[in-house]
Amino acid sequence: MKRDSKYQSDRNGQDIEKELIMYQEENKKQKFITLGEIMLRLTPPDCEKIRTADCFEARYGGSEANVALSLANLGIDSTYFTVVPDNSLGKSAVRMLKSNDVDCTPVIFSTPEETPSHRLGTYYLETGYGIRPSKVIYDRKHSAFDEFDFEQVDLEKLLDGYTWLHLSGITPALGVRYRKMIMDCLKTAQKNGMTVSFDGNFRSTLWSWEEAREFCTACLPYVDVLMGIEPYHLWKDENDHSVGDVKDDIPFQPDLEQQALVFEAFVKKYPNLKCIARHVRYSPSCSENSLKAYLWYKGKTYESRKLTFNILDRVGGGDAFVSGIIYALMQEFTPEDIVNFGVASSAIKHTLHGDGNITDDVSLIRHVMQMNFDIKR
DSSP states (O other): OOOOHHHHHOOOHHHHHHHHHHHHHHHTTOEEEEEOOOEEEEEOGGGOOGGGOSOOEEEEEOHHHHHHHHHHHTTOEEEEEOEEESSHHHHHHHHHHHHTTOBOTTOEEEOTTTSTTOOOOEEEEEOOBTTBOOEEEEEOTTOHHHHSOGGGOOHHHHHTTOSEEEEESTTGGGOHHHHHHHHHHHHHHHHTTOEEEEEOOOOTTTSOHHHHHHHHHHHGGGOSEEESSOSOOOBSOTTOGGGOBGGGGSOSSOOHHHHHHHHHHHHHHOTTOOEEEEEEEEOSSSSEEEEEEEEEETTEEEEOOOEEEEOSOOTTHHHHHHHHHHHHHHTTOOHHHHHHHHHHHHHHHTTSSSSSOOOOOHHHHHHHHTTOOSOOO
Protein backbone atom coordinates (compact mmCIF):
# COMPACT_ATOMS: atom_id res chain seq x y z
CA MET A 1 0.00 0.00 0.00
CA LYS A 2 1.28 3.48 -0.85
CA ARG A 3 1.76 5.72 2.18
CA ASP A 4 2.29 9.44 2.53
CA SER A 5 5.85 10.07 3.75
CA LYS A 6 4.59 11.83 6.88
CA TYR A 7 3.07 8.50 7.99
CA GLN A 8 6.26 6.52 7.52
CA SER A 9 8.53 8.38 9.94
CA ASP A 10 6.32 8.85 13.00
CA ARG A 11 4.35 5.70 13.78
CA ASN A 12 2.16 7.09 16.58
CA GLY A 13 -1.42 6.02 17.24
CA GLN A 14 -2.93 8.83 15.23
CA ASP A 15 -0.86 7.96 12.16
CA ILE A 16 -1.82 4.28 12.42
CA GLU A 17 -5.48 5.29 12.56
CA LYS A 18 -5.04 7.42 9.43
CA GLU A 19 -3.29 4.52 7.71
CA LEU A 20 -6.18 2.21 8.60
CA ILE A 21 -8.61 4.67 6.99
CA MET A 22 -6.44 4.74 3.85
CA TYR A 23 -6.38 0.93 3.86
CA GLN A 24 -10.17 0.76 4.13
CA GLU A 25 -10.50 3.27 1.28
CA GLU A 26 -8.27 1.08 -0.91
CA ASN A 27 -10.50 -1.92 -0.16
CA LYS A 28 -13.43 0.03 -1.58
CA LYS A 29 -11.71 0.20 -4.96
CA GLN A 30 -12.54 -3.49 -5.37
CA LYS A 31 -16.23 -3.96 -6.05
CA PHE A 32 -17.20 -7.62 -5.67
CA ILE A 33 -20.47 -9.23 -6.76
CA THR A 34 -21.77 -12.77 -6.71
CA LEU A 35 -25.12 -14.48 -7.28
CA GLY A 36 -26.86 -17.65 -6.20
CA GLU A 37 -29.57 -19.00 -3.93
CA ILE A 38 -29.74 -18.25 -0.22
CA MET A 39 -31.59 -20.84 1.84
CA LEU A 40 -33.00 -21.36 5.28
CA ARG A 41 -30.86 -23.87 7.17
CA LEU A 42 -32.56 -25.98 9.86
CA THR A 43 -30.31 -27.95 12.23
CA PRO A 44 -31.19 -30.14 15.23
CA PRO A 45 -29.17 -28.90 18.23
CA ASP A 46 -26.41 -30.86 19.99
CA CYS A 47 -25.62 -33.12 17.00
CA GLU A 48 -29.02 -34.81 17.28
CA LYS A 49 -30.35 -36.83 14.36
CA ILE A 50 -33.12 -35.32 12.23
CA ARG A 51 -35.51 -38.23 12.73
CA THR A 52 -35.48 -37.82 16.51
CA ALA A 53 -35.35 -34.02 16.67
CA ASP A 54 -38.21 -32.03 18.18
CA CYS A 55 -36.68 -28.61 17.53
CA PHE A 56 -34.37 -27.02 14.96
CA GLU A 57 -31.98 -24.06 14.98
CA ALA A 58 -32.65 -21.67 12.09
CA ARG A 59 -29.86 -19.94 10.13
CA TYR A 60 -29.35 -18.80 6.53
CA GLY A 61 -26.69 -19.74 4.02
CA GLY A 62 -25.66 -20.62 0.50
CA SER A 63 -22.25 -20.98 -1.09
CA GLU A 64 -22.13 -17.67 -2.95
CA ALA A 65 -23.85 -15.81 -0.10
CA ASN A 66 -21.24 -17.19 2.30
CA VAL A 67 -18.41 -15.80 0.16
CA ALA A 68 -20.06 -12.38 -0.09
CA LEU A 69 -20.66 -12.29 3.68
CA SER A 70 -17.09 -13.32 4.50
CA LEU A 71 -15.57 -10.67 2.22
CA ALA A 72 -17.91 -7.97 3.53
CA ASN A 73 -16.80 -8.75 7.08
CA LEU A 74 -13.19 -8.26 5.96
CA GLY A 75 -14.02 -4.81 4.60
CA ILE A 76 -14.51 -5.54 0.90
CA ASP A 77 -17.30 -3.76 -0.97
CA SER A 78 -19.39 -6.89 -1.47
CA THR A 79 -22.73 -7.26 -3.28
CA TYR A 80 -25.06 -10.24 -3.55
CA PHE A 81 -27.83 -10.91 -6.07
CA THR A 82 -30.56 -13.46 -5.50
CA VAL A 83 -34.35 -13.88 -5.59
CA VAL A 84 -36.32 -14.42 -2.39
CA PRO A 85 -40.07 -14.42 -1.74
CA ASP A 86 -41.50 -11.13 -0.56
CA ASN A 87 -42.45 -12.53 2.84
CA SER A 88 -40.98 -12.69 6.33
CA LEU A 89 -38.54 -15.52 5.53
CA GLY A 90 -37.16 -13.79 2.45
CA LYS A 91 -36.81 -10.52 4.34
CA SER A 92 -35.13 -12.28 7.26
CA ALA A 93 -32.53 -13.90 5.00
CA VAL A 94 -31.69 -10.55 3.38
CA ARG A 95 -31.64 -8.84 6.78
CA MET A 96 -28.98 -11.31 7.92
CA LEU A 97 -26.81 -10.45 4.92
CA LYS A 98 -27.28 -6.71 5.43
CA SER A 99 -26.32 -7.07 9.09
CA ASN A 100 -22.99 -8.41 7.82
CA ASP A 101 -22.45 -5.37 5.55
CA VAL A 102 -23.41 -7.16 2.32
CA ASP A 103 -24.97 -4.83 -0.26
CA CYS A 104 -28.29 -6.42 -1.22
CA THR A 105 -29.52 -3.63 -3.50
CA PRO A 106 -29.97 -5.96 -6.54
CA VAL A 107 -31.94 -8.60 -4.59
CA ILE A 108 -35.37 -9.29 -6.07
CA PHE A 109 -38.29 -9.80 -3.68
CA SER A 110 -40.64 -11.82 -5.85
CA THR A 111 -44.44 -11.74 -5.80
CA PRO A 112 -46.71 -14.82 -5.73
CA GLU A 113 -47.51 -14.07 -9.38
CA GLU A 114 -43.82 -14.27 -10.33
CA THR A 115 -43.01 -17.31 -8.17
CA PRO A 116 -46.28 -19.19 -7.45
CA SER A 117 -44.94 -21.44 -4.68
CA HIS A 118 -43.63 -18.28 -2.99
CA ARG A 119 -41.17 -20.00 -0.71
CA LEU A 120 -37.56 -19.77 0.41
CA GLY A 121 -35.41 -22.80 -0.35
CA THR A 122 -34.57 -24.88 2.72
CA TYR A 123 -31.99 -27.42 3.69
CA TYR A 124 -31.69 -29.57 6.77
CA LEU A 125 -28.28 -30.22 8.32
CA GLU A 126 -27.70 -33.21 10.56
CA THR A 127 -24.40 -32.41 12.27
CA GLY A 128 -22.03 -35.35 12.55
CA TYR A 129 -19.98 -36.29 15.58
CA GLY A 130 -16.93 -38.51 15.98
CA ILE A 131 -17.15 -41.26 13.36
CA ARG A 132 -20.72 -40.27 12.30
CA PRO A 133 -20.60 -37.90 9.29
CA SER A 134 -22.87 -34.91 8.78
CA LYS A 135 -25.81 -35.24 6.39
CA VAL A 136 -27.73 -32.69 4.31
CA ILE A 137 -31.31 -32.96 3.02
CA TYR A 138 -32.34 -30.35 0.43
CA ASP A 139 -35.84 -28.94 0.10
CA ARG A 140 -35.22 -26.27 -2.53
CA LYS A 141 -37.42 -27.31 -5.44
CA HIS A 142 -40.04 -24.70 -6.41
CA SER A 143 -38.33 -22.03 -4.31
CA ALA A 144 -38.60 -18.39 -5.42
CA PHE A 145 -35.09 -18.67 -6.87
CA ASP A 146 -36.07 -21.85 -8.71
CA GLU A 147 -39.30 -20.44 -10.19
CA PHE A 148 -38.18 -16.94 -11.13
CA ASP A 149 -37.78 -16.09 -14.82
CA PHE A 150 -34.18 -14.87 -15.08
CA GLU A 151 -34.73 -13.74 -18.66
CA GLN A 152 -36.08 -10.58 -16.99
CA VAL A 153 -32.66 -9.79 -15.50
CA ASP A 154 -30.47 -7.34 -17.42
CA LEU A 155 -27.03 -8.86 -16.76
CA GLU A 156 -25.22 -5.89 -18.30
CA LYS A 157 -26.91 -3.60 -15.80
CA LEU A 158 -26.46 -6.09 -12.93
CA LEU A 159 -22.69 -6.36 -13.39
CA ASP A 160 -22.04 -2.76 -14.38
CA GLY A 161 -19.47 -1.02 -12.17
CA TYR A 162 -18.10 -4.14 -10.48
CA THR A 163 -14.50 -5.32 -10.71
CA TRP A 164 -14.85 -8.93 -9.53
CA LEU A 165 -17.49 -11.61 -10.23
CA HIS A 166 -17.61 -14.88 -8.31
CA LEU A 167 -19.69 -17.87 -9.45
CA SER A 168 -19.99 -21.48 -8.35
CA GLY A 169 -21.07 -24.80 -9.82
CA ILE A 170 -24.08 -25.01 -7.51
CA THR A 171 -26.29 -22.55 -9.39
CA PRO A 172 -25.90 -24.21 -12.83
CA ALA A 173 -26.62 -27.56 -11.17
CA LEU A 174 -30.19 -26.38 -10.57
CA GLY A 175 -31.19 -26.67 -14.24
CA VAL A 176 -30.53 -25.83 -17.87
CA ARG A 177 -31.81 -22.25 -17.70
CA TYR A 178 -29.40 -21.52 -14.83
CA ARG A 179 -26.54 -22.82 -16.96
CA LYS A 180 -27.47 -20.29 -19.63
CA MET A 181 -27.57 -17.52 -17.03
CA ILE A 182 -24.15 -18.47 -15.61
CA MET A 183 -22.61 -18.67 -19.09
CA ASP A 184 -24.11 -15.29 -19.99
CA CYS A 185 -22.67 -13.84 -16.76
CA LEU A 186 -19.22 -15.21 -17.62
CA LYS A 187 -19.29 -13.74 -21.11
CA THR A 188 -20.56 -10.37 -19.88
CA ALA A 189 -17.90 -10.22 -17.16
CA GLN A 190 -15.13 -11.06 -19.62
CA LYS A 191 -16.38 -8.39 -22.03
CA ASN A 192 -16.42 -5.84 -19.19
CA GLY A 193 -12.87 -6.69 -18.10
CA MET A 194 -13.90 -8.05 -14.69
CA THR A 195 -11.85 -10.57 -12.72
CA VAL A 196 -13.82 -13.84 -12.58
CA SER A 197 -13.42 -16.50 -9.90
CA PHE A 198 -15.16 -19.86 -10.18
CA ASP A 199 -15.64 -22.65 -7.64
CA GLY A 200 -16.82 -25.96 -9.14
CA ASN A 201 -18.47 -26.91 -5.84
CA PHE A 202 -19.89 -30.28 -7.01
CA ARG A 203 -23.14 -31.41 -5.36
CA SER A 204 -24.02 -35.01 -6.20
CA THR A 205 -27.65 -34.55 -5.12
CA LEU A 206 -28.18 -31.84 -7.76
CA TRP A 207 -26.57 -33.24 -10.93
CA SER A 208 -24.38 -36.06 -12.19
CA TRP A 209 -20.59 -36.01 -12.23
CA GLU A 210 -20.50 -36.05 -16.02
CA GLU A 211 -23.04 -33.21 -16.32
CA ALA A 212 -21.00 -31.16 -13.88
CA ARG A 213 -17.72 -31.85 -15.69
CA GLU A 214 -19.16 -31.00 -19.08
CA PHE A 215 -20.60 -27.66 -18.03
CA CYS A 216 -17.86 -26.52 -15.65
CA THR A 217 -15.19 -27.33 -18.25
CA ALA A 218 -17.04 -25.08 -20.71
CA CYS A 219 -16.72 -22.25 -18.15
CA LEU A 220 -12.92 -22.44 -17.90
CA PRO A 221 -12.05 -20.14 -20.86
CA TYR A 222 -13.79 -17.27 -19.02
CA VAL A 223 -12.19 -17.82 -15.60
CA ASP A 224 -9.25 -15.93 -14.08
CA VAL A 225 -9.15 -17.48 -10.61
CA LEU A 226 -10.05 -21.17 -10.34
CA MET A 227 -11.00 -22.65 -6.98
CA GLY A 228 -10.50 -26.41 -6.84
CA ILE A 229 -9.55 -28.84 -9.60
CA GLU A 230 -12.90 -30.63 -10.01
CA PRO A 231 -15.33 -31.13 -11.68
CA TYR A 232 -13.46 -30.44 -14.95
CA HIS A 233 -12.21 -32.51 -17.86
CA LEU A 234 -8.46 -32.25 -18.27
CA TRP A 235 -7.84 -34.88 -20.93
CA LYS A 236 -4.37 -36.27 -21.52
CA ASP A 237 -5.29 -36.54 -25.19
CA GLU A 238 -8.16 -34.42 -26.54
CA ASN A 239 -8.50 -36.82 -29.49
CA ASP A 240 -8.60 -39.97 -27.39
CA HIS A 241 -10.47 -39.58 -24.10
CA SER A 242 -9.94 -43.27 -23.31
CA VAL A 243 -6.37 -42.37 -22.30
CA GLY A 244 -7.87 -40.65 -19.27
CA ASP A 245 -7.72 -37.42 -17.33
CA VAL A 246 -4.50 -35.82 -16.04
CA LYS A 247 -6.01 -35.79 -12.56
CA ASP A 248 -6.45 -39.57 -12.63
CA ASP A 249 -2.77 -39.96 -11.83
CA ILE A 250 -2.69 -38.05 -8.56
CA PRO A 251 -4.03 -39.18 -5.15
CA PHE A 252 -6.78 -37.35 -3.28
CA GLN A 253 -4.11 -35.96 -0.95
CA PRO A 254 -1.25 -35.14 -3.34
CA ASP A 255 2.21 -33.86 -2.54
CA LEU A 256 3.55 -30.58 -3.90
CA GLU A 257 5.12 -32.10 -7.01
CA GLN A 258 2.01 -34.06 -7.94
CA GLN A 259 -0.23 -31.02 -7.48
CA ALA A 260 2.11 -28.82 -9.53
CA LEU A 261 1.77 -31.19 -12.50
CA VAL A 262 -2.02 -30.78 -12.46
CA PHE A 263 -1.87 -27.01 -12.10
CA GLU A 264 0.57 -26.77 -14.98
CA ALA A 265 -1.69 -28.91 -17.17
CA PHE A 266 -4.61 -26.57 -16.43
CA VAL A 267 -2.60 -23.47 -17.29
CA LYS A 268 -1.21 -25.01 -20.46
CA LYS A 269 -4.75 -25.80 -21.62
CA TYR A 270 -6.25 -22.54 -20.33
CA PRO A 271 -3.61 -19.76 -20.39
CA ASN A 272 -6.29 -17.28 -19.24
CA LEU A 273 -6.00 -18.72 -15.72
CA LYS A 274 -4.06 -16.34 -13.49
CA CYS A 275 -4.42 -18.29 -10.25
CA ILE A 276 -5.53 -21.77 -9.14
CA ALA A 277 -6.16 -22.68 -5.49
CA ARG A 278 -7.38 -25.85 -3.84
CA HIS A 279 -7.45 -27.13 -0.29
CA VAL A 280 -6.88 -30.70 0.82
CA ARG A 281 -8.74 -32.14 3.80
CA TYR A 282 -7.54 -34.83 6.19
CA SER A 283 -10.37 -36.35 8.25
CA PRO A 284 -9.29 -38.68 11.07
CA SER A 285 -12.80 -38.15 12.49
CA CYS A 286 -15.85 -35.96 11.89
CA SER A 287 -14.91 -33.90 14.95
CA GLU A 288 -11.27 -33.21 14.10
CA ASN A 289 -9.85 -32.37 10.66
CA SER A 290 -6.68 -30.98 9.16
CA LEU A 291 -6.37 -28.70 6.14
CA LYS A 292 -3.62 -27.58 3.88
CA ALA A 293 -3.75 -25.95 0.46
CA TYR A 294 -1.92 -25.52 -2.82
CA LEU A 295 -1.75 -22.39 -4.92
CA TRP A 296 -0.53 -21.80 -8.46
CA TYR A 297 0.32 -18.16 -8.97
CA LYS A 298 2.67 -16.35 -11.33
CA GLY A 299 4.17 -19.53 -12.73
CA LYS A 300 4.87 -21.40 -9.49
CA THR A 301 3.05 -23.78 -7.11
CA TYR A 302 3.03 -23.03 -3.38
CA GLU A 303 2.05 -25.19 -0.40
CA SER A 304 0.49 -23.94 2.83
CA ARG A 305 1.10 -24.99 6.40
CA LYS A 306 -1.11 -27.83 7.63
CA LEU A 307 -3.62 -26.74 10.28
CA THR A 308 -5.38 -29.21 12.60
CA PHE A 309 -8.52 -28.16 14.48
CA ASN A 310 -11.67 -29.35 16.23
CA ILE A 311 -14.91 -28.78 14.33
CA LEU A 312 -17.86 -26.84 15.68
CA ASP A 313 -19.59 -26.40 12.28
CA ARG A 314 -18.06 -27.69 9.05
CA VAL A 315 -20.57 -26.23 6.56
CA GLY A 316 -19.13 -23.25 4.72
CA GLY A 317 -15.49 -24.19 5.29
CA GLY A 318 -14.81 -24.34 1.56
CA ASP A 319 -16.52 -20.98 1.01
CA ALA A 320 -14.35 -19.44 3.73
CA PHE A 321 -11.27 -20.77 1.93
CA VAL A 322 -12.49 -19.19 -1.32
CA SER A 323 -13.16 -15.83 0.34
CA GLY A 324 -9.77 -15.94 2.04
CA ILE A 325 -7.99 -16.51 -1.26
CA ILE A 326 -9.99 -13.76 -2.99
CA TYR A 327 -9.29 -11.29 -0.19
CA ALA A 328 -5.56 -12.06 -0.16
CA LEU A 329 -5.37 -11.67 -3.95
CA MET A 330 -7.20 -8.35 -3.75
CA GLN A 331 -4.72 -7.14 -1.12
CA GLU A 332 -1.76 -8.37 -3.21
CA PHE A 333 -0.34 -10.59 -0.47
CA THR A 334 2.74 -12.66 -1.27
CA PRO A 335 1.89 -16.09 -2.75
CA GLU A 336 2.94 -17.78 0.51
CA ASP A 337 0.62 -15.52 2.49
CA ILE A 338 -2.24 -15.96 0.00
CA VAL A 339 -2.31 -19.74 0.37
CA ASN A 340 -1.85 -19.65 4.16
CA PHE A 341 -4.50 -16.93 4.58
CA GLY A 342 -6.97 -19.09 2.65
CA VAL A 343 -6.37 -22.13 4.87
CA ALA A 344 -6.52 -20.07 8.06
CA SER A 345 -9.82 -18.48 6.96
CA SER A 346 -11.29 -21.93 6.42
CA ALA A 347 -9.97 -23.30 9.71
CA ILE A 348 -11.48 -20.39 11.67
CA LYS A 349 -14.88 -20.90 9.97
CA HIS A 350 -14.94 -24.47 11.35
CA THR A 351 -15.01 -22.95 14.85
CA LEU A 352 -18.09 -20.77 14.16
CA HIS A 353 -21.77 -21.65 14.05
CA GLY A 354 -23.56 -20.97 10.77
CA ASP A 355 -22.58 -21.09 7.10
CA GLY A 356 -20.57 -17.87 6.83
CA ASN A 357 -17.20 -16.79 8.20
CA ILE A 358 -18.18 -13.74 10.25
CA THR A 359 -14.55 -13.01 11.21
CA ASP A 360 -13.95 -9.30 10.78
CA ASP A 361 -10.42 -9.22 12.20
CA VAL A 362 -7.68 -9.78 9.62
CA SER A 363 -5.06 -9.97 12.37
CA LEU A 364 -6.88 -12.97 13.89
CA ILE A 365 -6.65 -14.87 10.60
CA ARG A 366 -2.98 -13.91 10.35
CA HIS A 367 -2.34 -15.27 13.86
CA VAL A 368 -3.92 -18.59 12.87
CA MET A 369 -1.98 -18.78 9.59
CA GLN A 370 1.20 -18.29 11.65
CA MET A 371 -0.01 -21.00 14.06
CA ASN A 372 -0.11 -18.54 16.94
CA PHE A 373 -2.95 -19.71 19.17
CA ASP A 374 -2.19 -17.73 22.35
CA ILE A 375 -4.88 -15.60 23.96
CA LYS A 376 -5.17 -12.16 22.38
CA ARG A 377 -5.28 -9.43 25.07
